[in-house]
Amino acid sequence: MGPTSFLRSCAAAVGLLAWSVIIQAQDAPAGIFNELVEIAKVGSKAGLRLAERDIAHAAARGARGRAATLALDEAGRLQLTMWSGGVAGAAVVLEHGEDIGAIAKDILGTVYVTPEVLKDRSEQLKTLLTSQQHSIKVVSRTTTEPATVETEIHAKSVDLVVRRSERLSFSPEAWEKRALLEQSLMEDLAKRLQIIALVPRTDVLQRSAFTSSLGSSVRFVDDEATLTAALEQAKRRLVVVVGHVESDSFVLRGPDGNAIMHHEISAVHQAIDDTESIALLMGCSIACNVGGSGPIDLIDALDVVRGLQQGLRAATPMDFLDVVSDKVGPLYIDTDLFGRLRAVSAAAPHASDRLAKGASFTRVLLPQTLTASATLSSYAFAIFFTGPFLLAFSWVVLFFFGISPKRAWRTIKENYAAGLGREDHEIESISKLESIVLFIFGPLLLLLTMASSLAGFVFNLVLLPIAFVAHYLVKIFAAPSANIVNRIGADKKSFFSSDFNAARGVALLTVVISIPFLGAGYVFIHTHSLLLKDEQIILLCVAVISVSLSAAIFLVREFPSIMIYSYLGLFIIPALGMAAYWLVWAVGPGRESLILRLKGLNRA
């Protein structure tokens, strides 16, 4: 091994060692990291305020005639600026809450406010809206058009709302978080949909409308016990309760108009909280009477059916709400819809999740995204998967050792003849059954043996010693090193612990895979008298296998659904390996080694 190659090998070993240090490090208490984040947050908040104020000013400048802006300055004080014909007057800092009431009559034109002012100074804005009939619009970095701010009655009190459309309004807090509603979650949410329809048995018309449009996601309820059971069973679901509302309760009336069930809406909210679900309650004026998201006017159950049916085809929750409000009537959206939106969406079954239940390779490599815990059998299956995966790459590597298909085939025939006690020439004329055994299982077994031996050779000579040494080094150095970095605020919560935990799975997998190949590798070296004559070949083997494994890990982390194809690869890769073998055998000349031919060398 020359000095350059030695240095390269050392560099690779150091890299692997560093990698092991990172993935093996225990959870370190975070200190300085948290401090840095806090400083950055304060700085970014001031910057954000200035940016939002500039946007409000730009909107006021663009408005014709008179306008005003209400924004917070860097220190968080409310600042009023009057505008006339696009020219700003002096900025006035309003120190006290009542200041705005005192000067409300002097404010003319549309008042542009920032989202933070809308959220934190709602009482002052209500004063502006109710006393002087001002037009207020909120501007933000994420929307091009200013949104109108109005007052609405919710839970029997006057609240500020931001109007998205004629029929859809948001609480200021919900408006601030609306980005979540604009993500493509609806496909998963539709899978978790549970509609609870409070419809009496005899109203077959309404029941028929529900079942024909919404199918099996509808559960009909006509008594208290069934409703309670339905709510308890709806775990991590998007629950839409459709029912007749009187005052603050769902009331179910029979065909004669008599009440047959009475259930308080607060009890429904409580049940939904207990099951970590999201509730969209569809009854008349729910938002006005009880609070939370819901209709603010009279609604028709059959419109709800139509709205849900069309809304479920939407891509985002925002589109869904647009469609539902368009069909059903005005809707008010509060933050109660946001809390578990992601959790419910994530609970939807995916192909990769289903795969994870059976394919342990996914669970081992993706512990941070899949909840199912990795078990011993998971690792066993992971090794089972990794074997064929290495097989294909190992076959390529075999070429560089001068083991061509031609040479392999001769060995197979010799072994077959020796095994059956025949002469070599008798092999040329064999029965069909024997041909199948010889031509299919012979090469496959040879390929498997060679590949596993070679993989063992690479793993044991390169990775295992490093992992072995690294394990002790890491134990000694990792935790003290991390603690030195984090000596400030050692009592704060751990940092990046989930990443460390996730990466440990990969490290463990590497070590576990290495162990079974240990004996096979040494046997192979002993049998074939392989020596480390050509360090380039060895490095090439390491590179091919490392790159292929790294690529696989990267792909399954970035694209979990690709695991479906990887799983298929379990069956496809050996088949491709066989096809490649026969192809090379058929077209290849009588030379022994492809690499030797390329290099113009001949070991013989």
Added chain:
Amino acid sequence: MLELTQLTPVFDVLRRRRPDLATSFTQRYPELRDAFEGRRILGDAGSPSATSGAAIEVAKAVVVEAKADLNDVLGVLNRRTKSLARLRLAAGIVTALSSAGMLVTILGKDARAQAVAAGVAFFASLLGLIGGYIEDFSGGDGSIRGLRDKMTSEVRQLAEIEGKFRLAFALNDLSNVSSGLAELSKLLGEVQFARAQLGLSI
């Protein structure tokens, strides 16, 4: 004043059987528009009070349609009961014949004939089982016998309601019209349910 709009079966029947009458009512009593259009308003304020005149007119119209609707359902139930009885009778006859035939073939020791006779007997007894299931137990609520018993008792109930209405109309007693409509609505709800079970239009 009545909360007429809560009695949805009354309006569903009128809309289905007499759309012309429903249109006429809608024009004369706009407060009943939602009910006649089949809407299911999910709230209190969605139930506007109807006038007593409207209630009396609706009661007069719906009692006639209720009788016709109930007669339709009973007619279908009777036909189905007869069909099921015929099916069971046929199954019984075939079973009896094939049993007799099987005896003959057993004595004659013809294996193929024995197999055919056994197959026919098995098929016939299956028919009998299916007939019994549909008549007595199908889907619980969908039992033909259960529905027939229920609808027969509703005939008596309807006659009582009709008498109640006649008396109320003669005495101009609105409270009895109101309670009579509620009872009639309940009855029509059951009739609607029976129609759905029988696969009739609703």
